[in-house]
Amino acid sequence: MSHDAASGDRRGPGTGPDPAAETAGPGHGSVPIVRAEGLTKTHHGEGAPVHAVRGVDLTVRPGEFVAVTGPSGAGKSTLLHLIGGLQRPDSGKLWLDGRRVDEYREARWAVLRRRSIGVVFQFFNLVSNLTVADNVELPALLAGASPRAARESRAELLAELGLEGREKSMPGELSGGEQQRVALARALVNHPALLLADEPAGSLDSKGTREVLRLLSRFHQRGQTILMVTHDARMASAADRVISFFDGRIADDARLGGGHRGPAGGVSGVLELKE
Numbered sequence: 001m002s003h004d005a006a007s008g009d010r011r012g013p014g015t016g017p018d019p020a021a022e023t024a025g026p027g028h029g030s031v032p033i034v035r036a037e038g039l040t041k042t043h044h045g046e047g048a049p050v051h052a053v054r055g056v057d058l059t060v061r062p063g064e065f066v067a068v069t070g071p072s073g074a075g076k077s078t079l080l081h082l083i084g085g086l087q088r089p090d091s092g093k094l095w096l097d098g099r100r101v102d103e104y105r106e107a108r109w110a111v112l113r114r115r116s117i118g119v120v121f122q123f124f125n126l127v128s129n130l131t132v133a134d135n136v137e138l139p140a141l142l143a144g145a146s147p148r149a150a151r152e153s154r155a156e157l158l159a160e161l162g163l164e165g166r167e168k169s170m171p172g173e174l175s176g177g178e179q180q181r182v183a184l185a186r187a188l189v190n191h192p193a194l195l196l197a198d199e200p201a202g203s204l205d206s207k208g209t210r211e212v213l214r215l216l217s218r219f220h221q222r223g224q225t226i227l228m229v230t231h232d233a234r235m236a237s238a239a240d241r242v243i244s245f246f247d248g249r250i251a252d253d254a255r256l257g258g259g260h261r262g263p264a265g266g267v268s269g270v271l272e273l274k275e
């Protein structure tokens with residue numbers, strides 16, 4: 001990562017440092033991985049405009065596992081897409097690891113996502129004509145890893161995710177649960193500061209759901225920051241914070257007592273966003 005976020009980016013208002021980070025101070029936690037202020041997004045489809053996200057303020061600190069739940073159409077996926085730069089907000093500000101990103105153009109977002117944000121979707125979105133190994137190695141190579149390093153990271157992750165021996169399989173030959181584990185490996189291969197998961201078990205049976213839940217919890221316990229959209233109360237209960245989203249707004253934001261509470265501060269230097 002450049003030193004922008006850590007030292008304060010002085011390039012002007014469009015790229016300035018997160019004021020929350022500047023005022024955080026010792027004992028108040030480290031630089032948030034995500035900070036959104038007044039984010040809004042309206043979709044203009046066939047019918048009337050849909051106000052999917054209506055002024056969201058949100059801070060996610062390093063190591064947190066945050067679940068966003070709410071009824072269908074509440075705007076959960078839109079919020080996730082705004083945070084991952086897959087859609088642009090109409091207004092509001094967004095900082096990732098202290099760096100102002102809402103005005104980034106697509107090329108810059110692409111670099112940021114490749115290096116620092118892992119994304120898993122409900123329907124896996126694997127490249128169907130690439131092997132499992134190539135699906136996982138590709139983002140590492142695109143991010144500049146040597147072929148050898150990409151191979152090593154892929155082997156380590158696939159072993160960890162119980163997919164040893166499936167390297168040469170094509171995605172279509174795997175079960176849904178296995179495909180989602182490959183998608184998880186792909187999302188994590190560049191050690192992203194932030195993992196975004198949009199209904200990661202939404203198309204899996206109960207065994208696949210348990211498996212994804214177990215893996216997300218394991219990565220979280222090692223310090224992985226996760227923001228997950230889910231309908232599933234059991235999935236949400238694995239998080240240490242649950243945000244209820246309703247009609248484009250945060251209706252409730254609750255910390256769960258039992259789950260692992262990620263390191264509240266001091267790890268930004270480890271889990272920093274790389275650009």
Ligand SMILES: Nc1ncnc2c1ncn2[C@@H]1O[C@H](COP(=O)(O)OP(=O)(O)OP(=O)(O)O)[C@@H](O)[C@H]1O
Nearest residue numbers: 043044045050052071072073074075076077078079
């Ligand atoms: N690209 C789009 N064009 C037009 N309308 C959209 C678009 N994407 C989402 N919407 C609408 O915006 C609203 C919020 O959608 P979104 O997918 O963010 O909600 P959600 O809470 O994730 O729903 P679900 O749980 O069903 O996935 C819905 O009414 C949806 O139909």
